[in-house]
Amino acid sequence: MKTLGYAILSLLAQEALSGYDLTQRMKGRVGNFWSARHSQIYPELARLEDGGYVTHRVVEQRERPDKKVYEITEGGLEALKDWVTQPPPPNVPRDELVLKAYSVWLADPEKAAQLFREEALRHEEQLARYEETRAWMEREQGENVRSVDSPWFAGYASLRRGLIYERGYEEWCRWVADQLEKGAGSKGEQADEGRDFD
Amino acid sequence: MKTLGYAILSLLAQEALSGYDLTQRMKGRVGNFWSARHSQIYPELARLEDGGYVTHRVVEQRERPDKKVYEITEGGLEALKDWVTQPPPPNVPRDELVLKAYSVWLADPEKAAQLFREEALRHEEQLARYEETRAWMEREQGENVRSVDSPWFAGYASLRRGLIYERGYEEWCRWVADQLEKGAGSKGEQADEGRDFD
DNA sequence: ACCCGCATGTAAGTCGTTACATGATTCT
DNA sequence: AGAATCATGTAACGACTTACATGCGGGT
Numbered sequence: 001m002k003t004l005g006y007a008i009l010s011l012l013a014q015e016a017l018s019g020y021d022l023t024q025r026m027k028g029r030v031g032n033f034w035s036a037r038h039s040q041i042y043p044e045l046a047r048l049e050d051g052g053y054v055t056h057r058v059v060e061q062r063e064r065p066d067k068k069v070y071e072i073t074e075g076g077l078e079a080l081k082d083w084v085t086q087p088p089p090p091n092v093p094r095d096e097l098v099l100k101a102y103s104v105w106l107a108d109p110e111k112a113a114q115l116f117r118e119e120a121l122r123h124e125e126q127l128a129r130y131e132e133t134r135a136w137m138e139r140e141q142g143e144n145v146r147s148v149d150s151p152w153f154a155g156y157a158s159l160r161r162g163l164i165y166e167r168g169y170e171e172w173c174r175w176v177a178d179q180l181e182k183g184a185g186s187k188g189e190q191a192d193e194g195r196d197f198d
Numbered sequence: 199m200k201t202l203g204y205a206i207l208s209l210l211a212q213e214a215l216s217g218y219d220l221t222q223r224m225k226g227r228v229g230n231f232w233s234a235r236h237s238q239i240y241p242e243l244a245r246l247e248d249g250g251y252v253t254h255r256v257v258e259q260r261e262r263p264d265k266k267v268y269e270i271t272e273g274g275l276e277a278l279k280d281w282v283t284q285p286p287p288p289n290v291p292r293d294e295l296v297l298k299a300y301s302v303w304l305a306d307p308e309k310a311a312q313l314f315r316e317e318a319l320r321h322e323e324q325l326a327r328y329e330e331t332r333a334w335m336e337r338e339q340g341e342n343v344r345s346v347d348s349p350w351f352a353g354y355a356s357l358r359r360g361l362i363y364e365r366g367y368e369e370w371c372r373w374v375a376d377q378l379e380k381g382a383g384s385k386g387e388q389a390d391e392g393r394d395f396d
Numbered sequence: 397a398c399c400c401g402c403a404t405g406t407a408a409g410t411c412g413t414t415a416c417a418t419g420a421t422t423c424t
Numbered sequence: 425a426g427a428a429t430c431a432t433g434t435a436a437c438g439a440c441t442t443a444c445a446t447g448c449g450g451g452t
Contacts, residue, residue: 003294003297006297006301007297009301010297010300010301013301013304029300030297030300031290032290032296033291033292033293033296033297034292034293034294034296034297035290035292077304080301080304081304081305083298083301084298084301084302084304084305084310085298085305085306085309085310085312085313086313087313087316087317088294088295088298089294090320091292091293091294091295092229092230092233093231093291093293093363094231094232094233094289095231095232095289095291095359096201096232096286096287096289097286097289098230098231098232098356098359099201099204099205099208099228099231099232099356100281100282100283100286101352101355101356101359102208102227102228102352102353102355102356103204103207103208103211103278103281103282103352104282104346104351104352104355105346105347105348105349105351105352106211106275106278106279106282107279107282107283108283109346109347111283112282112283114283115283115284115285118285119285122288146377146381147381148302148303148307148377148378148380148381148382149303149307149381150303151303153302153303153377153381154299154300154301154302154303155300157299157300157302157373157374157377158296158297158299158300160370160373160374161293161296161299161370164366164367164369164370165291165363165366167366168362168363168365168366169362171362172358172359172362175358176355176358179344179346179351179355180346182346183344183345183346183347183351184346
């Protein structure tokens with residue numbers, strides 16, 4: 001099974017969901033480090049059902065179209081459990097901004113600094129959203145968040161990765177922007193201060 | 199043009215290279231946040247040449263097969279410069295380990311802790327490699343590294359992203375592993391100490 | 397003789413995105 | 425009447441990976 005399948009099972013392990021619900025979740029918590037569109041989700045659900053990992057029942061709704069609610073099976077849960085502790089294949093992150101940084105020596109420093117300041121803002125905003133979620137989790141789910149066998153702990157753990165990631169990203173963007181602004185204007189001018197990063 | 203094209207131009211902006219050379223570079227410095235195989239590189243070079251971004255000349259070698267050495271053109275350099283300061287499309291990082299963390303409540307805590315310790319080691323090692331490169335850069339290229347119009351500065355900047363990324367990743371892995379070990383053995387047991395992350 | 401590094405390509409297959417397609421119900 | 429949300433699918437296309445394919449020269 002591919003990773004998308006496990007991503008879906010991860011969500012279904014917590015609650016029964018329709019394809020539509022799953023699509024919404026894939027923009028949220030899980031989606032911060034794994035996203036998918038409905039055009040991927042529906043066929044994958046069919047494959048999962050084929051493999052016996054999930055089952056569905058049709059729920060009729062007044063005032064809404066009918067929906068198929070998927071539930072994880074015993075087999076699905078077993079497969080998921082096994083997968084969790086298997087070492088993942090090495091991950092080479094792709095990041096276009098870092099690639100741009102690699103060619104930033106060619107650019108106008110002021111324009112480039114602006115780009116990195118804007119990106120810093122993006123990540124600051126995302127960080128703020130994460131912090132809010134974190135505060136809410138600790139306030140409302142403080143005990144669950146510390147129980148390693150609770151889904152809250154797991155959600156909190158992946159959220160933490162987001163926090164660290166965004167912090168680091170923002171810090172980096174600002175550092176690049178600072179350097180570009182320091183060095184702008186006067187050609188080849190060096191730092192007399194600026195002992196950083198230690 | 200797609201990102202891969204700019205990745206190649208980024209390297210050719212610093213020196214003329216063959217497809218084979220580019221393939222090697224794509225596992226190295228640039229490759230830490232953008233990688234490609236030779237099967238992608240050769241066709242892309244042909245497209246770049248078609249678009250007038252690069253030219254090649256055949257270099258005959260004794261004791262080695264002949265090679266095509268590619269050089270960036272004026273047009274290629276302009277395109278690259280323009281691209282550098284354009285805001286990149288939003289980047290949703292995919293990370294299977296974070297996904298595993300999201301389902302870690304289902305797993306055996308000891309086994310999971312082991313997984314995260316192993317991953318922490320991976321990132322510690324990568325961090326050490328980056329630190330080595332950084333030390334070398336600062337020792338041998340101290341002045342260039344601080345000149346925003348030098349390729350060394352650009353290389354240093356992207357390296358810094360790697361350093362921050364790996365530090366954050368390692369820290370996160372260890373935190374997850376610690377939590378799992380703390381909570382292992384006694385069911386639903388909580389933290390009395392462990393005020394962390396503030 | 398065989399494998400490794402240099403060197404350059406093509407083909408098949410997988411994964412993901414964008415676009416196409418349909419239809420109900422609620423809100424403005 | 426028209427847009428927005430809920431709801432489920434398929435088709436076409438693009439990017440990337442793995443595998444196929446070839447050939448020279450040097451080291452073991």
